[in-house]
Amino acid sequence: GPTLRLLLGDQLDPLHPWFGERRADVVYVLMEVRQETDYVRHHAQKVLAIFAAMRALAQQLRANGHRVRYVTIDDPSSRQTLTGNLDALTRHYRAAAVEYQHPDEWRLDALLREWGADAPVPVRAVDSAHFLAPRDGVTRALAGHRQWVMEHFYRRMRRQHRVLMDGDAPAGGQWNFDADNRQPWRGEPPEPPDPRPCHDQQALWRTIEAAGVATIGDPQADTLRWPLTRAEALAQLDAFVAHALPHFGPYQDALSHTHTRLFHSQLSFALNVKLLHPREVIARAEAAWRSGDAPLASVEGFVRQILGWREYVRGVYWAHMPGYTARNALGHQRPLPRWYWDGQTRMACLRAAIGQTLAGAYAHHIQRLMVTGNFALLLGCDPAEVHRWYLGVYIDAFEWVEAPNTLGMSQWADGGLMATKPYVSSASYLQRMGDHCRACPYDPRQRVGERACPFNALYWDFLARQRERLAANPRMAMMLRQLDRMEPETLAATRQHAEALRQRADAL
Ligand code: FAD
Known part of the structure; x- marks a missing residue:
C-alpha cells in the first residue's frame, strides 16, 4: 500500500521537499476536523481562511499530479479527529507507512507521537523545513x-x-x-x-456553519481578505x-x-x-x-x-511546554470584561482594537500589547482566559507563537522569563502613541473621578500591588520612584477608584 503523508492546516508550504517528486505510492492527506475547529473558539475568518487555503493547496497538488485525500468538515465518514481519521485511512488504503511533518503545537506533537507509537504501520516524522532555528x-x-x-x-x-x-x-x-x-x-x-x-468564500462558510462550528467575529465570507495561495x-x-x-x-x-x-x-x-x-x-x-x-x-x-x-x-x-500555558506568576484571577467579546466599551482605544479584531481578525502588535493586553494585565485578568482569547480571535493565532506573546510578553505570567518588565502603562503612553484619546469620553489626564481614563488608576494600583515583586527590577525603578512620590492620600484615593473600576469592569 501507499505511504500516507499528513498535512496539517498550518503546513501549507507548496515548496516543502515532500513535493519535489511525484510519487504514485504517496497519498497526501488533509482534513478539516472538529478537533481543530473546537479546541478553542476561533474567529470565523480564521476557520474560513485555513480551510480555504487547505483546499487551494489540495487542488494545486492534484493539478501537479499528486494523489490527495481531502476530508471535508461535512464528510459523513469523518471521525472528526486527526488520529481517528488516520486510523480509518490507514486501513482503507492498506497503507504501508504514515508520515507527518513536526507540528508546531505541543498538543499535536504529543498526540501524533503517541498515536505513532501504537500504530499498526511505521510512522515517521519529518521536518517542516520552515523555521531558521531548531526547536531547541x-x-x-x-x-x-x-x-x-x-x-x-x-x-x-x-x-x-x-x-x-x-x-x-x-x-x-x-x-x-x-x-x-x-x-x-x-x-x-x-x-x-x-x-x-x-475572495468570495460564501459557499465554504455555509458548509462550516451547517456543520455547527461555533466561531467569533465577522466571517466577511463574501470579501475574505486573506491570501490563500x-x-x-x-x-x-x-x-x-x-x-x-x-x-x-x-x-x-x-x-x-x-x-x-x-x-x-x-x-x-x-x-x-x-x-x-x-x-x-x-x-x-x-x-x-x-x-x-x-x-x-x-x-x-x-x-x-x-x-x-x-x-x-x-x-x-x-x-x-507543557505547563507554560498554565503559568500565572501574578496570581491573577479576574474574568475578562464581557466587552472583549463584542467591543462594547466606551474606552476609545479598546473599542477600536477589539472592534477591528472582531471585524477583521487582525490588530497590530501595539494594539495587542499596549491596548488589550495592557488593560487585561492592569485589571488582573486570569492569564489562561486571556490566552484563550488571543488564541481564538486572531487570524495568525497558533499556540507556539500566541502563548509566549500572551503569557510571557503581555501578561508577565511566566514571572519575567521573556519580558524584562511587565508591559503596563497609564493613559499617557496611549495618548503619546496615538489619537484615540481625542475620540474618547474618558480623560487621559485624570486619575480619579467619573471621567478619568481607567488605565490611570489601574496602572498606579498595579504598581502599588506589585511593588515588592518589581522592586528588584532596575527597569521598573523610574515607575516605582513616581509611585513613591505620590501623596499617601492621593494613592489611597487612586487605589480605591481602581477597586471601583474593577467592580464594574463590564460596564466601562
Ligand atoms: P508586522 O508588524 O508586519 O511584523 C512582521 C512579522 O513579524 C509578523 O507577520 C510576524 O510573523 C512577526 N512578528 C512580529 N512581532 C512578533 C512577535 N512578537 N512574535 C512573533 N512574531 C512576530 N503573532 C502571531 O503570529 N500569532 C499570534 O497568535 C500572536 N499573538 C500575539 C498576542 C499578543 C498578546 C501579542 C502582544 C502579540 C502577538 N503576536 C502574535 C505577535 C504580533 O503582534 C503579530 O505577529 C503581528 O501583529 C502580526 O501582524 P503583521 O503581520 O502585520 O506584523
Missing part, C-alpha cells in the same frame, strides 16, 4: 541565563544566517535602531492601500516591500483611531500557515535596503520581528 535553538543559545533576552538570540541569528551583516559587523554599525523608531503617526505619510486579495502571499509581500516597508520602522509602535494597518505587513497568516518562508521575507526586506529602496532602520526593525521575535518565541514555547 533558543534553549541552546540562552541556557544558563535567568532572563531569556531576545536581543542575544537575535544577534546570534544575524551572524549565523548572515542577515544585515557587513563582514562581522552589523550593517550600519548598529544592531538596533529603536531610537529612530517609535514615533506617533500624524496622518503622513499616507497609509498605503490594502494589498490583500479579496503562495502566489497571493507573494503579491502581498511585494506590495508591502514597495509601499509600507520604507515607513515600517518609525511607525511600528504607532496607534491610529482611523487607520488599522498603518505600515504593518499583515503577513503573519501567510507566514504561520507556511505559504511564505521566513527566509524569503527577510531576504526581500534586506534587498530593499541594499538597493536603496528602504532605510536601514525600517528594514532592521522588520527583520528583527521575523528573524528575532518569531524564532525566539517558538524556542521559548518548546523549552517550556
Whole structure:
C-alpha cells in the first residue's frame, strides 16, 4: 500500500521537499476536523481562511499530479479527529507507512507521537523545513541565563544566517535602531492601500456553519481578505516591500483611531500557515535596503520581528511546554470584561482594537500589547482566559507563537522569563502613541473621578500591588520612584477608584 503523508492546516508550504517528486505510492492527506475547529473558539475568518487555503493547496497538488485525500468538515465518514481519521485511512488504503511533518503545537506533537507509537504501520516524522532555528535553538543559545533576552538570540541569528551583516559587523554599525523608531503617526505619510486579495468564500462558510462550528467575529465570507495561495502571499509581500516597508520602522509602535494597518505587513497568516518562508521575507526586506529602496532602520526593525521575535518565541514555547500555558506568576484571577467579546466599551482605544479584531481578525502588535493586553494585565485578568482569547480571535493565532506573546510578553505570567518588565502603562503612553484619546469620553489626564481614563488608576494600583515583586527590577525603578512620590492620600484615593473600576469592569 501507499505511504500516507499528513498535512496539517498550518503546513501549507507548496515548496516543502515532500513535493519535489511525484510519487504514485504517496497519498497526501488533509482534513478539516472538529478537533481543530473546537479546541478553542476561533474567529470565523480564521476557520474560513485555513480551510480555504487547505483546499487551494489540495487542488494545486492534484493539478501537479499528486494523489490527495481531502476530508471535508461535512464528510459523513469523518471521525472528526486527526488520529481517528488516520486510523480509518490507514486501513482503507492498506497503507504501508504514515508520515507527518513536526507540528508546531505541543498538543499535536504529543498526540501524533503517541498515536505513532501504537500504530499498526511505521510512522515517521519529518521536518517542516520552515523555521531558521531548531526547536531547541533558543534553549541552546540562552541556557544558563535567568532572563531569556531576545536581543542575544537575535544577534546570534544575524551572524549565523548572515542577515544585515557587513563582514562581522552589523550593517550600519548598529544592531538596533529603536531610537529612530517609535514615533506617533500624524496622518503622513499616507497609509498605503490594502494589498490583500479579496475572495468570495460564501459557499465554504455555509458548509462550516451547517456543520455547527461555533466561531467569533465577522466571517466577511463574501470579501475574505486573506491570501490563500503562495502566489497571493507573494503579491502581498511585494506590495508591502514597495509601499509600507520604507515607513515600517518609525511607525511600528504607532496607534491610529482611523487607520488599522498603518505600515504593518499583515503577513503573519501567510507566514504561520507556511505559504511564505521566513527566509524569503527577510531576504526581500534586506534587498530593499541594499538597493536603496528602504532605510536601514525600517528594514532592521522588520527583520528583527521575523528573524528575532518569531524564532525566539517558538524556542521559548518548546523549552517550556507543557505547563507554560498554565503559568500565572501574578496570581491573577479576574474574568475578562464581557466587552472583549463584542467591543462594547466606551474606552476609545479598546473599542477600536477589539472592534477591528472582531471585524477583521487582525490588530497590530501595539494594539495587542499596549491596548488589550495592557488593560487585561492592569485589571488582573486570569492569564489562561486571556490566552484563550488571543488564541481564538486572531487570524495568525497558533499556540507556539500566541502563548509566549500572551503569557510571557503581555501578561508577565511566566514571572519575567521573556519580558524584562511587565508591559503596563497609564493613559499617557496611549495618548503619546496615538489619537484615540481625542475620540474618547474618558480623560487621559485624570486619575480619579467619573471621567478619568481607567488605565490611570489601574496602572498606579498595579504598581502599588506589585511593588515588592518589581522592586528588584532596575527597569521598573523610574515607575516605582513616581509611585513613591505620590501623596499617601492621593494613592489611597487612586487605589480605591481602581477597586471601583474593577467592580464594574463590564460596564466601562
Ligand atoms: P508586522 O508588524 O508586519 O511584523 C512582521 C512579522 O513579524 C509578523 O507577520 C510576524 O510573523 C512577526 N512578528 C512580529 N512581532 C512578533 C512577535 N512578537 N512574535 C512573533 N512574531 C512576530 N503573532 C502571531 O503570529 N500569532 C499570534 O497568535 C500572536 N499573538 C500575539 C498576542 C499578543 C498578546 C501579542 C502582544 C502579540 C502577538 N503576536 C502574535 C505577535 C504580533 O503582534 C503579530 O505577529 C503581528 O501583529 C502580526 O501582524 P503583521 O503581520 O502585520 O506584523
